[in-house]
Amino acid sequence: MNKILRFTSLHFNSILFLIFFNNSFSNYRIRESLVLSSRMICTNIYFPTFLQVSTPLLAEPMKKKKKMDPQILKAREERKKKRIEKSIKKLEKNVKQLKPIEEIDLSISLQKEKWTRERAETVPEPLLRQRQNILKAWCTYKYQQHLQEMKMVDRIGTSQSRALEQLREISENLYIGAIQTDSTLLPFTAVGPSSTPPLNNYEVDGEYMDETPKWK
């Protein structure tokens, strides 16, 4: 194995010499032109002490890295860590913040004057009895209505499955076409019935501005 020795000399003004020795010093010789890179120094095997220099290198030797105080480094790292932790905490805090519900968050002023707003009315006995009777009748009415609706849904479902069965007997292909889902129907929107029909050529007066607060 060859050893590479590095010399620096003031005379040669920071030029590097690379001299190759054989491993054993007893049979001391310098190999000729063992080229490792363009920065190599050539030697002559006939005159081992005769040193030749290559062209000056166009660079300085690497500056020695300044050694930092490990404590300062440690402190710096700590600070960095803390900063990141702080921002994470801040983010986590924001996640917990929920959108306020105005109806539930009663303002303090309203809470204070609640007693002034209470009605001192008591429900008369006959009215309570009347309500009972109406609620009973309502219960029966809604139950009957529900039965009717279920019957209707059943009837329509039966009609559809019967139609599909008959279609299948005629043509399998048409049946397969019929049972495909219709993706255009979803999401389904419908404008519900209102208590009065829309006014023709109704002009909206004033400007409407959406003041809904935005919550992130």
Add this chain to the structure above:
Amino acid sequence: MSSATTSSSSPQKWELLGAICLERTPIIVPPMTEIEQQISEMIEKFDNMRSLKSNHELRHEEDKKLQKMAADGNQDDSNPDAATRQTAQDFEDACNEEFLKFKPAPRTTAEDLSGDQKSTNRKLDKHLLFVVQEKEKKVWKLPESRWREGETLRETAERALREYVKTPDTSVRVLGNAPWGVHTIKYPSSVRQKLGFTGVKVFFFKAQLLSSCTTCSDIEYNWLGREELRNSLEPEYLRSVSKFLIDED
């Protein structure tokens, strides 16, 4: 089931028709029934009793107190604009007056009164069904068309509608690919041999009208309510159709 027995005897050929059941859904809610009226009044009454007074009511009470003080004679000099200030009652009156100026559209339209069955602008709280009259036989039925090779039955039904109505596709919403009902007509045996078909099967597809549409001029058509269908459609046909219609009342 009729079709099950027919298919078991011999391979039968059926003529296929796709028909579209185009409906105009209700625009306004039907009037409340008696029990609905009662319960809504009752709920309102009890809700009012349980509620807290509003700012307006508090102001009203304040006004009353001030009026009483003025009547008693000990006028509060610290409140010079008492005479000119708007009371809660004034505010309420002004609001009521403004509200009276607004006239909502009437629930019964001119077409309701004239009984114009070609208009969709009547029977606003009911479903209206689009029916057309066959030219030769003068029979009322839903728009239908013969199935062509290569198209699905839904496409047949949509084509049937296009043959009768000039309307952009966006104004009609066909509800799904599956037929909602079927109507079977069996031919008499003489016709059966001549045509080579056992009969006709009409598959109905439901659709909703989303906006107004214009009808082709050369056909007779009507928009009919449920009870009016009884007078125009044949009973057998109507039975097949009403199997998949939504109840009313």
